[in-house]
Amino acid sequence: MFTSRLPFTFGWLALLVPVTLLLSLGPVGTESLHAASFDETYQLFLAGKYDEAQAVAAAEVERGVWNRRWPELLIECMLVRGQYAEALVQYDAALQRFPTSLSLRLLGIEAVRYNNLPDRAGQEVARFQQVLQSGQLQFASRDTLIAAGRFLAMRDLDARKILELFYDRVRESNPTFLDAYLATAELAINKGDFGVAAETLNQAKRDHAGDPRVHYWTAKAFESSDSKATAEALMKALEINPKHTPSLILQADMLIDREQYESAEEVIDEVLAINPSHPEAIALQAVLAHLSGDYEAEKKLRDKAMEAWPQNPEVDHLIGRKLSQKYRFAEGADYQRSALLLDPDHVGASFQLAQDLLRLGEDDIGWKLAEDVSTQDEYNVVAYNLMTLRDRIKGFTELSADGILIRMEPREAAIYGDAVMELLKQARQVLCDKYDVQPDKTIVVEIFPEQSDFAIRTFGLPGGQGFLGVCFGRVITANSPASQGARPANWQSVLWHEFCHVVTLEKTKNRMPRWLSEGISVYEERLRDPSWGQSMSAGYRRMILGDDLTKVSELSGAFLSPPSGMHLQFAYYESSLVVEYLVEQYGMDALLQILDSLATGVPINDALAMSVGSIDKLDVQFAEYAQQKAREFAPQADWSVEDYPEKPSEESLQDWLKEHPNSYAAHRDLASLLTAKGQMEAARVHLEKLVELGAVSSEEDGPLEMLAAIHRKLGDQAAEIDALNKISAISSDALPTHRRLIELGRDAEDWQSVREHADAALAIQPLAEDLHQANIDASLAMGEPENALPSLEALRNMEPVDPAGLDYQMAKTHAEIGDVQQAQRFVLMALDRAPRYRDAHRLLLDLATTKQETARQETAETNSDAGGESELGKTQSGETQSGETQSDETEKDEPTEQTK
The missing domain is CATH 1.25.40.10 (Tetratricopeptide repeat domain)
Structure with a gap:
């Protein structure tokens, strides 16, 4: 079947006529006939006028024009419109005339798949490879090389070789040939190299700004880093071709991210009006069904998406990826496993599963899968970054207690690791009790001293500036103060916030909108410490009473595409005000009821309606509450700015x-x-x-x-x-x-x-x-003195200028709280570093005297309790015990090599 991987090497290229010579020849023979007519027709296709383009292409094929581009365009039109059976008929006919056309055969593989012919699909793949390796090719045109490269990319072969032997060669000989740029960008994006993709597409825009595919792939290149650039590129693509299905799918994808589900459905309907069997569109419908709690509909839609091609792994991969983006990592992982059953070599599904498992805290399997992907696909940038990071994490110190596992850089763990653990234990007790949650698995917290490491662990790629911490459910990643410059955020506040996410995500089984999750965490920060979280300010007052207050029903979108950093911070604050309003107006029980409803799959609007009323009513009532809060901030101040000087002097x-x-x-x-x-x-x-x-x-x-x-x-x-x-x-x-x-x-x-x-x-x-x-x-x-000990221990791990003096201070402090044994330990360490340290010698003598006195008193008390013992017996007993004790302790406190 198609999903089995066949052996392949690049040695066949030597059998071809030199590529640079053949490329210079350009299209061969009659392919140049009717060029203007074909170009005009292809422009109709690019503009989304599929009916017109298909009619012209069909007429030319019927006319018997000897030009493979006409049947290829006809097949492409049919595939876009979901006419899979007709596309296969046309492919079979065209193959009789152009058996060596690799671009035709690439379309044929797709047509065969979507006609549910798995055996033949395998044969088509094998035949494609045979044509590549046979040496029977009469020439290697640019179309041939691009088709060969795309085929090899589908097979997950070495991306660098594909670039070098195919795409780069075409671009060097044909600098304006668009397909070479598109194929390069697509390959780079699939491997996570978004910088290369953006640069390549920027070059392509010089000559092909009117092609929607350029703007679509540009949107994909910026999808993970620049939401504004993505939106602009997507808008441009749909302006050129309102029916460009890849762009419509991406638009629906992004609307789902923003929880604008009704709008997403409308866009999906546009795709299905073009192709009623579009697998990705139906897969996104399945995602929406899952998010609405209609799991029966989800299954039916998933099966419908697989009807034309039951072995298609992309359906499960897409559904699982979207669910994981909604923090449904367990459900997402199940879908990736289904995708891998259909195609065990699907690198995307393997890597997504690896990331899901790492975010579920299943590190052993997750890291192994990521390593397998990195080995299998050396060009995968995200996998490479993760493997590099794993090697650093292996050197982290692990602290474990009360179901919490902390990983920190060793020096930082020694300095404040105990304080981190103490805070998290308090958070677990307070928040788990309050929200009636008892996590049944270990909660993992990883703190990174390098911001880039945090970003790679969290997002897979460097970047993510501005994020202090992220919670995936049972896994928290956080930036340490070392990564944040001269004025870092309060790490205690950050970890309390993230642990609250652990609790609320656990309670709802990760089924909660982002605004509610963030709102509860900020709200709980303020309850823990009034200086934590966020509070009303002049800027927030202006935004609330202006046009920046977002409806509760649309709050999640405020996190995904904020106009500025200020707007993003305001989204956190506004969400916390919503939670504050719900608790004040309806009580904590109502908030818990909402979370319980979400856990069963009830959509947020329905959950709110069940507990506090309709979402429309909540939008209005909360707006009034927030505006009242804003007006209460400095009510005596004059906030008017009408006619305020434009350039104040x-x-x-x-x-x-x-x-x-x-x-x-x-x-x-x-x-x-x-x-x-x-x-x-x-x-x-x-x-x-x-x-x-x-x-x-x-x-x-x-x-x-x-x-x-x-x-x-x-x-x-x-x-x-x-x-x-x-x-x-x-x-x-x-x-x-x-x-x-x-x-x-x-x-x-x-x-x-x-x-x-x-x-x-x-x-x-x-x-x-x-x-x-x-x-x-x-x-x-x-x-x-007991309060000084944690800081003294911290200083010992900070490469002190005077380590002997610090050991001496530790010894004195332990002596002051009566811990003679620890005092002796540290004074001996001081003397080991500085044998002539007189104060340390004096302290050691004082400690020895103290121990002797303590031993005599203990002996006297023991003898007194026994009663009737002679004065001589007491003295002998005391001396003996004192001598034994001193001898034992001296042996214990002798500095060993390990202590040194």
Whole structure:
């Protein structure tokens, strides 16, 4: 059957006439006849006028014109329209006249498949290879080479050789031949090399901007990286050909991603009006049926998509891929397994299955499958990236407790791995109890110090800037603070957010819209810590009361194609407000009921209707709630901007304030202008007015941060501290603020403040030595040495300048909390590094004395409990026990090579 792989080599190419010579000859003989007529007809085909193009092509074939391009175009028209039986008849007839045409035979393979003739399909594939290897080809035209390359690409043969021996040769000899560019781009996209595809298509646009295929493949090239470029290219393709079925399928695909299911159905209907049997269109209908919870319809549609070609692996591969994009990884994996039963060598299905399993936490099988794909398909960029990453992950440290497995780079694990585990254990207890969820499998958390590694593990390719963490269900991937520059996000907030996804996805069996999932996570962040998550700001107020508030029914789309980064952040905030509204108005039980309904496959709108009313009603009521929240933010401030100066100057703003004394915009803009001029006192007045009005938030470089900086420059330390404390209370990642408060706390010997802000700063950047030292100093000054130990241990893993001194400090701290054994261990390590360390020698003697005293007291207590023992017996017993204890402990504490 077709799916069996046949042996093939590239040695046959030597049997051909030199390619460069043959390509220079151009089309042979009568293929040049009626060229203008054919070109005009083909333009009809490219414009989607399939009926007209088919009629002209049929007439030319009937007329007996000796030109293989006419029957090929006729077959292509029939295949596009789903006339599979007619296409096969035409293929058989054309094959009698053009038996060596590889472009014809490539169309014939498709026609045979869709007539459900598996045996003949295998024969056609074998015959194609025989023609390639026979050496009977009279010439190697450009069409022949492109058809041969596409055939070999279908067989997943070496992509680099296909490029070198076929596509590149054609492009070198025929720089304007479009098919060479399209074939190159298609191959690159299928292998995950989107950069090569985009560059190739950009070259093709110079001469072929009017061909819809160029724009379709451009959309595919940018699909994973630039949604705006994808949308523009897709729009251009459909503008040229409104019936271009690949573009319509991609459009429906993207609409499903945005949860615009009704619109997706409409586009699918357009495809089915062209070809009622289109397998991809029907497969997408099956996806929609699954997402609506109609699993019986899903099965029927899947079977319908397979009717014409029952061995088609692409149907199951497509359905599974779309379900995985909806986080239905288990269901997606099942579909990929079905695809592999039909074609065990289907690289796309194998690799998608590998990714599904990795996201389900089934690492052993997932990595093995990815390795097999990488070995089988060396040009697969995504597989190569994953294999490279796997080798690095093998060196990670693993921490495991309470059903949680953490993987971290060894140094980072030593520094703050225990803190990560403690936070996740708290999240598991709090959130699992609240949402009545008990995960039955291990939850895997991987934290990457390199952003590119995080992106490859998460998305398969470098990129994904702006993502802090991603949850796939039972697998969380996150960027460590080391990958985020000078002002990283609060890692505790990020992990709490992602663990909440674990809980809600587990509860709904991954069947929830993105807006609800994100909304609950941001909402739970705020409940855990008011400075976490997101809160109302001047920008959000403007968006809510303007035109940027998205309907609840359309919120998921706001995450997929936001006009700006600000709009994406607003989508998170708005979603959390929806959850807040649902809980306030209907109670937590209603939210749990919605999640339970989703778990059974009930669509979100129906789940909402069952618990809180219709989605239309919710859209209206939530809009009123959000607008009220926005109006409550700094209600005394004047937010009007009508007739506001287009290019604000100090004079124009002062005039504006005369009419609008509480104007937010004028006070802020004037403060910025005055600060730039160095007029700090004057700028402070305007910023303090904004604070008085309550028009401040946690935004970076916002009014509060500006005000704190001005107070500092003016030397008003009390006012500076007040401003900084306001920032720290509402911002989760204000690292510079905490550092400044630590500095001020040290100067005032306010050790309580130093430790509080050191703790807060370490929740943002746990890899900073100065923050750990601040925590140590504060804890020791407050007489709480046990709180200094985690930071002391962290510093030991940061390549300290004075490791012996740090070991000595560890020993002293353990001694202060009465842990003599650990104190001896660390003081011996200090002496091992610096044998003449006098303070360490003194401490060691003190520890020995302490142990002796402790031993005598224990002996005395034991003898006292026994009663009646003579004074001599007590002394002898005490000396003996003390001597034994000292001897044993000395042997234990002797520094070994391993300790060194």
